[in-house]
Amino acid sequence: MYAYPLHLHFASISATPKINVTDANGRVVMTATKTLLSNKEEIKVTANGQLFYTILSQESRITDIPSNWDVIAANGQKLGVVDDDFYTEDAANYVKNRAVATGLNMLKDHFVNERALKMYWLKNSAGVQIGLIAPDKKSFSLQQLPLADFTRKIPFFFRFITPSYYITLGDRKVMFLQKQRTLMTDSYKLESNGQFTAEEERLLIPSVLLTVLYERQQLKALYEN
Structure with a gap:
């Protein structure tokens, strides 16, 4: 298992999105690159020059909007499925932890465009929901910005928003993802409480x-008029 916290970095402007992941010791542990030539959304994750994971959409990006992604190990084993969703009520019913469920129920009251708010279901290889990645409602508030009303008029102002997400397995909150406020790079800090197995980590990471690759797109859609 990795030495947490992990730090995820990629350039704010890049033709081919590429995430470098470093561990608590500053060592690069993996790189994720989005493939642009495939007819499906495809992300290759490598470690030490070797293929580690492939994240592949089930739908064609040419004819559909991808919303389900298979997570596949280097040996071809399907580790699970990531399924994006907009309906926080379903998530609240799924989560048994009262504090987490209450936060999910309140999400849609705090956004400019609630229909653009994304969360992700985590499913095992049999398609059974085992967890989720969902945003912390407070972290999307415009009021976190200095001079919020003025800042919103600036092009690409949404880059100054610093969303955070919690990651759960069942009713266990196992990770917390926080975007850092930076200018030329997108940076995220992934913290862990260690309450998961190495096998579960293979789907979580x-x-x-x-989530990180699509987060910038979500922010733009969320705050569009």
């Missing part, structure tokens, strides 16, 4: 990488 690719799922977080997928």
Whole structure:
């Protein structure tokens, strides 16, 4: 298992999105690169120059909007599925932890465009929901910004928003992802409480990488008028 916290970095402007992941010791432990030439959304995750994971959409990006991704190990084993969703009520019913469920129920009251708010279901290889990645409602508030009303008029202002996400397995909150406020790079800090197995980590990490790659797109949609 990795030495947490992990730090995820990628350039704010890049033709090919590429995430470098470093551990608590500053060592690069993996790199995730989105493939642009595939007819499906495809993310290759490598470690030490070797393929580690492939995150592959079930739908064609040419004819559909991908919303389900298979997480596949280097040996071809399907580790699970990541399924994006907009309906926080379903998540609240799924989560048994009262504090987490209450936060999910309140999410849609705090957004400019609630229909654009994304969360991700984590499913095992049999398609059974085992967890989720969902945003912390307070972290999306415009009021976190100095001079919020003025800042919103600046092009690409949404880059100054610093969302955070919690990652759960069942009713256990096992990880917390926080975007850092930076200018030329997108940086995220992934913290862990260690309450998961190495096997569970194999699905958790690719799922977080997928969330990070699509997070910027979500922010833009969330605050569009």
